[in-house]
Amino acid sequence: MFTHLYYSLSPITRVSAVDGRTLNLVSSSILSLFSLKTWSQATIGNPHSHHGYAMAVVGNALSHVDVLRGVCGDGSEANRDEYVLVLEDDIDSFSPDFAADMASTVARIERDQTWDVILLGTFSESVDLYNDRRAYDEPGVEFLKRVNHEAKSRTFGGGSHAYLVRRKGACKLLKLAEEVSTA
């Protein structure tokens, strides 16, 4: 289906996730990607708590950064409109007619030269926009609430479990993430 896969010149590439529990959160490679200017809790296990971060969240972010680096490659101008499909390992289900839906989507997006990222699945937890799934209605949500100490919902949701990213988009995101290291 996808004729524009780019990652490492291989049609399918499995990227090992970063285990946040094993990270040295004060390593230079992490400090260069995360804002720690307001880090006042360095002695606590999670220096990113100011941002609501958990170590698994940092690991997840680093996993995607690795993917983006692979997609961006050397950052050259060649093939910057090519794109890859990124799927996390917790994909649960696809739309009932996924093949046709995906083919239709690809046909449409290839006429649009402006996009960098297309989120194939998102969820929202406080407002039901566009029939987004309410994660707080899902089984197991109590676990999430306990972990985060409050039931405050994450307004307007998100989701990185499935997205298309263009090479140029990956390079832009990396630049945003890495710029602060020199700031």
Add this chain to the structure above:
Amino acid sequence: MYVGPFGHPRVWSICTRSHLPLQTHVMQAIDWFILHAITTQAIVGYKCNPNLVNSKSVLEESGRVSSSDVGGEGQVEYHNHRVVEFVEEEGMEVAVVWPTRGTVVVLNADATRDSPEIYLEVGIVTGGLAANIFGKRHSRSRMCVAVGALTKCQLIGVDEKIGLSDILREGGTGTKVLTVQMVTMFDKVIAEEEVSVDVKIIAPP
């Protein structure tokens, strides 16, 4: 977005939302980092609706640490209206601003002497989006004008003006009906209006 006199674009929005400042670095979970980049227009993003792919979002897996961040200090609300699928904006209104109905357009018989060019001007009131977001989202849409069998189109993201002199010149003088359309990048006509102009062609002095 309002395309003003002589095609110079001006913008307004019914509801102009203050824009979030662009923050660099991964300051939240990666999906919100992406959403932030979209919201601040550092990148262009869409979301599929309905979802093509769903996730367990790790909530249902026992023993696995959630990689989601929810709630918490310093969190920012991100309206993902910005990342909707490819649809026209609800509440959007498009109207031909110039030439107005019944306008008299005078062209020189010598086409090389036309100055200034006669431009089509279209006004667009967005449906609640900040004007610059609207403009960016619709940068691949086209303004088209048809006079009889002649049609001209222009991407609004490239140049917000369409010169009319050449197509008005065809077919001689008299009242001509212009059909003006806004067409999405998927060839869907989202607005259409007709205006009539009275074309006169004068001989060179």
